[in-house]
Amino acid sequence: MRGRVLHERPETHENRAPCAGSRRARRQRPACALLLLCLALLAVVWIGPAVLLPGAHGERAATGSQPASANPPAHATREAHASQSAPANPGAHPTQEPHASQPAPGTPGKPAPSHAGHAAAGHAADEHGAHEAHPELPNLIGVLYRAVAGEEGAAPGWLVALHHFEDLFFALLAAGLLILIVRLAIRRMNPRDPVAPQGRLQTAVELLFGGFRDFVLGILGPEGARYVPFLGTLFLYIWCMNLFGLVPLMKSPTAVLNTTGALAVCVFGYVQWTGMRRLGPLGYLRHLAGDPQDLVGWILVPLMLPLHIISEFAKPVSLALRLFGNILGEDVLLGVFAGLGVAALAFSGLPAGLPLHLPFILLALLMSTVQALVFTLLSTIYIMQVLPHDASHASEEVGPQAAAEEGTPAA
């Protein structure tokens, strides 16, 4: 093992810091542990929805196998929620009808929601109610809320607030988890000898970091090292939030436009700030005008300037929508198939369901990683575009070191 690991080393990037723990880096171990963790997660995940999908039985027996109406009590909860938050934000989306107003034809099992209060609730169906309108796996706060509030929606105020801001809660949870892991990883790091290997977790984290650093440096060139912290944080945070959708009782905060929009605004601000700092104010304006070189370029400035400004603003919009749409689609897919699996066994009355969504979990694992990577990659490209030497070295160095950039998983 040791001989093999040492033998691998010369292939790695030359300016990479001496790989921590190369003496006893059992590289297979983190991967194996990760794989085991994933398998355990998969095993748990398909049991979770079967037990926790609200009103899995009884309702389903009445409705037959109708996946669209997979969780009728959720409708009631949402109505209750909407009517609770009605005084808070009246008429946020006056035209937005709650999804609950569309009773699937022939669903006698639907617990008749108060149609009197419905009209009032319809006006208060804010964005929150709207994004809950599609099938999704149950999460911790939703289950808690449903358990406490029941059908009539009498929940304490803090729970209502928590339910309303559940995406924020899960996003903060992801951030806290990442901070905790990294803190644990560098806990025993010796400041005087930072490359000395200390423990497996540190080795794993450094392996991830080293791979990501090589990836960013391969795109931005050697001076891209100062952008590695921002981009790496972005990648890990988004990745973690995406994967939260696969953990039982968790929910992807990135399946909400608010979260992805905030991330995209962060990237937008950082890119513009980097451009102003690296190019100077005049250079930045020149960049926005399309870097005019000759007379024709200067004549075209009135045309190019608005175009560039519009395209700058289009970048965060497309970043946010891409991540949001992908993760939302993934979660809805999982939710629909989990509901289908529960419906398939509803006749038996057992608290179980067929794991019909198991293949899609594998797909979702892949998609979560790819989408986090794509978000980060596009942010890197946007930074590269505002650096002074843009696009000059990106095409030059397709050389022997290109092979060393293959550090991140599933590129």
Place this chain on the structure above:
Amino acid sequence: MEPSTALGFALPIGLGIAALGSGLGLGKAVSAAMEAMGRQPEAAAKIQTAMVIGAAFIEALTIYAFVSVFVLQGKI
């Protein structure tokens, strides 16, 4: 035709058309990238990066259609 009925027809069909288009685009892009990688394996990482970026842009078009389906879903 009722607006909601029209939406009920238009949303899935529109999403299907968008997916068809970006499927064709993705096929072209990925096949070209694979060909390039086969011809020049030492540049595989660069080509792959560029391919992923391009694929993200192509796929974004379907995602826009998908998001608009979700936005309009409540009106069906």
